[in-house]
Amino acid sequence: MTNDKLQPGLPVVEVDQAFPLMTTDSVARPTTGSGTGDQSPVVSAAIRDVLGWRPRVQDPKAFTAALTASFELSTFEDHVVTKYVPRGVAVQADLGGVTGGQASLYLRAKAAHEQITRMLDSLQPLRTDADPQDCEAYRTLVRDSVRRIVTEFGREGGPRVPLVDSAFGVLTGFNPTTTGGSVGSPPASGFSRFVAAIRPRTSVGSGPTTVPAAVAEIDPDSVPGQLGALRDRFGLDDDHVNTVDEEKQRTSFWTLVELVTDLQRSWALRRTDFTLGAGSGFLGTDLVQISRLLAAASEQVDEFEAVLDSVLVSGAERQTVILDRGTGLTLDDLTQWLRVFVTEDGPNIIRDTGRDGLVSTFTPTAIDLLVTLRDKLVRRLIPCGSSGCAGGCHCGSRGKVTCIPLGCCTPLPPGMYSGRVKIAVSTLCGLIERLTAKAIRIGRFSGVVLLDLAVMPFEDDTQALGQDFVRVEVRGLHLRPTYVPAFVTGGEQPFDLSTLVLPLQGSASGDDDHLSGIFQRGALPDSLQQLLTDAGGRGILLAASEVPLAIVDGELGRLVQGPSVTTWPRLRPAYDVDPDGAPDAWSEIPPNQRFVPQSPVDPLEPEPADDDCLDDCDDDCEDCGCGCHGFQVAHSALARFRAILADKDVQERARKLADDWPELRELADSRFVKTLRSDELQDLLTAVDVANARRTEDEVVEERAERAEAKVERRIEDLEIRAEVALQAALRARKELERAKELAKPREPEPDQEAEVEAVPQEPAPFLAVANQLKATSPAKRTAKKTAARKTAAKTVAKTVAKKTAGSRGRRS
Structure with missing residues (x-):
């Protein structure tokens, strides 16, 4: 195409007519040449059709692999039998195959297919009015659908997701939802130049598609689809079961449904691995697709x-x-x-x-x-x-x-x-x-997860060299010693490493969970420099998602992560969070706070709102009799009225109409219209609207305070009830103790040894045990007890001395 209008040219429509027609096939296409011509294209086409492999003379290993995959060898009666396995498409058999999660699905599906086929053949209708032709038709439909799923699971290059979804859909009513991750966009950890190169693939006005996730149906009595129709045609439900043999038929159907739904559940878990989502898939399956490309x-x-x-x-x-x-x-x-x-x-x-x-x-x-x-x-x-x-x-x-x-x-x-x-x-x-x-999409190591970033300035003596440096430490997961931290100053995806702020040469180091490096302070992003200035001479600690941070592989020279970093998701405090007292900013979180990773916050119950007027304006505002939304409506109407008056077309048409209608000009110059055009009326309505919003907020705060006060009162009442229960238990325990002491007394006590027992008055103590206190005995009794104790002690001492003396005499003799 040329911009020079004077240069001669030919329309494209006539160009192809000016060149010879393409009457010869390309080198790679099979031809039907004669016996005297070159037969290599014919031979290449035959090998490709039979082996499913594109011939390459310089690669005999690939030919051997394709030959082995196309012919199965087995021994029968001391001789080798060859069985040809046709391949539907031409693939590089030596690069990949059915591996990983696909192989697991395929093996389980093959084993389940044998059991399902055997159970289908053994099913007998329990309905007396069952149509044999309908029963056999649905038996065949279920068998074909299961066979289609098993064949698709073993397909090289991965199963076709829509086809498997359709097969499960007709079997069990499988309907994938739209709660998966996005597809079609390259990962942030990929090559940055590819982001710019791949972007024109997106059509105008379209966004990234969504990989749906699926929910399996597992109830045999309510499963829809072909299995449900099979159940209804055969009468395999509880209403038609009368004997043990009929119960066995129903049990076989239950087992069949559970085998199918178990495969469906496994497919739902592995489904996104066979889509174009970033960071998913299996190496063998992806290599087969790469070989096709x-x-x-x-x-x-x-x-x-x-x-x-x-x-x-x-x-x-x-x-x-x-x-x-x-x-x-x-x-x-x-x-x-x-x-x-x-x-x-x-x-x-x-x-x-x-x-x-x-x-x-x-x-x-x-x-x-x-x-x-x-x-x-x-x-x-x-x-x-x-x-x-x-x-x-x-x-x-x-x-x-x-x-x-x-x-x-x-x-x-x-x-x-x-x-x-x-x-x-x-x-x-x-x-x-x-x-x-x-x-x-294929990577060697796990994706990088960045946690936080610490920036620590050096001593002031570094400024003597005319530079100011800081030390940066990055903590994360799945890091490697060859990774280097960097910053993005432009705020966008970097297209090459020259746009990144890298550390000083030889200053970067790292291991499995942290990276560090020395940076020039003036080269850091402006937001980070401002934080360092506010912190004075101290360091700062930030979440990795708050900084335009990038990770570069120093060995390969490519961008691993950046600038939209992957941070630790859904952090929340380890204790139960009070929704009314939760912190609103990082500065309000106490130090040394422990957080729980990957644990979503418990859902909060919605607070009842008795007053409908506290809600925002909607279509039901016409029935609201309190007039609380009238100021907002008036403010919006004034803005629309002033916008209409400011329109040039409206002004021009009004001017033409005013020439023929003098009263209209007088109305336009009236005080009412001037008031509507003035800013004072708009300011008044704005002030009224703000006051009304403040009143609404105050009412909401008062309502919440009332609910909190009622909650506290209910708590106090609960504590009082518990205290009363504890007090009654303590009184009952005291009575039981007194009764036990009465029973332990002698039946005929002497008058001078009776002890008068007097209970100490009790004080109400809800959370303390009530102990019985007895009145002290008479002085005569106390004196008698002391005398008896002295005599007992003297006898004990005398016996001890006598034993020691006898022992010493025995040792002397």
Whole structure:
């Protein structure tokens, strides 16, 4: 496309007619050549159809793997029997397969399928009026649906989510909800340049789709769908059970339903792993999908070269077409780079180095290819290929005639501006983009979770060097020694490492749970510098989500996390939170407070509102008789009235009408209209509205205070009741103690030994035990007891002395 209107050009509609028609197939397409021609395309097509694998002469290991996967060998009567297993699609059998959670689902589904089939065949109708044809029809429907689910679970590349949802839906009424995570957007921990490269895929006015989560139905007596119809046709419910044999039939149906719903529950848990959500999936399944994209991209490269040949851009000329004069990149260099990557380097990297090679080499190369292809070729051929044109051209260029530049000074060969070349290069760019999106989902380590950030300034003597430095420590989970903390000053997603504030060289260190580094204070974000200034010479501690923080892998040189960090979710105090006394800011939280992670706050019961007038204005305000919303309505009506008067069209039409109607001009100049236009009336209504809102808030506060006071009074009453109960228990205990003492007394006591017992008056003590206190005995009795005690002590001492003397004499003898 050219901006020079004087340069000759041809409409695109006529361009394709000016070039030869494409009558030859591409290199990768199977042909029906004669016996004297090249038979390699025919052989390649046959191998691909039989083995489900794209032939590569330089890779015999992949051929062996595909051959092993397509033919099963077994021994029968001392000889080997070969069984061919047809493969539905062409996949790289050596890169991935059915692994991880998909293999677990497939194995469980196969085992359940055998039991379900056996139970289905053994079911007999319990209804006396059952139609045999209907029963057999639903038996077949359930069997086919279960077989479809098992086959889909074993599909290479992962099961198709809509198909499995549909199969479970017709079986049990499975209906996934919309409570899952978002899909379609690249993760924050991915490569930043890919974010800019992938964004044009989003259509205008659309947002990221949602991965729904599912809820399984497990009740056999109420399960809908084909299982419910099977139950009704056979009469497998409690009303038709009379004997033990009939009960066995119903038990078999229950077991069948539980097997299906158990698979459904497992599918609901693993469902999002087979979508395009970031950070989910299994390596084997993703590698199969990557191998398909690599094969499709390889074929599209062949198609692209064939299209270039058809528009008179030969292979020799492609070596002279310079796409980037800064690096000297030619069209042939870009084409060969794409071909080698999708056919040789990419598969070899994944097969030989696994996840490490995919993260460190495959994905960065795919991103560089995508960015180079889009910037150096696609945007030169399709200048209007912006994000708005991804879902259809909305930039205003539709309907315009696009001309091809002609002459000897065109930047690219004229044939490259043809419609067929634009279609081919757009398709190739789309495949590389999908390949990059699939590869970027795969990571080597767990996602980084950042907790908090500590910034500590050094002593003031560092200012002698003309610089002021601070030490930054970041705490988190899943960190690595090669990670380096950094800051984002622009507030947006960084597109390369040059836009980040990195620590001083050699000052960064880290381990599994913390990173540290020394930064120049003046290079930090403005908000962080302001906090340091307010803190004086002290350090500050912040949540990681409050700072534009990024994490860089120093080994690979790529962005791991940033700037929207993943923080510890849903922190709450470990104790029970009082909703009326909870802190509103970080400064109100007491020090050394312990928090519980990943535990949502208990839901609060809604407070009853008896006064409907405390609610906001709605459609029911017309029936409100208290007039509490009238000020808001008047304020809104005044604003609308003034906006109407300020409209120029209204003023112009009113001026024309006033020329023929003098009374209207007098009305416009009246004091009433001037008052409506004045700011004093608006200020008055605003003040009244504020006063009314303050009154409403005061009423709400008073209502809450009354409820709190009533709650306290109920608590006091409860405590008083408990105290009364404790007092009564104490009195009963005292009476029991007195009765026990009376029973323990001698039956005929002497008159002089009787003790007068007098109870001490009690004082009401709700929470203390009441003890019985006895009156002291007479002085004569106390004297007699003391005399008896002295005599007993003297006898004891005499006996002890006599024993010691006898012992000493025995030792002397």
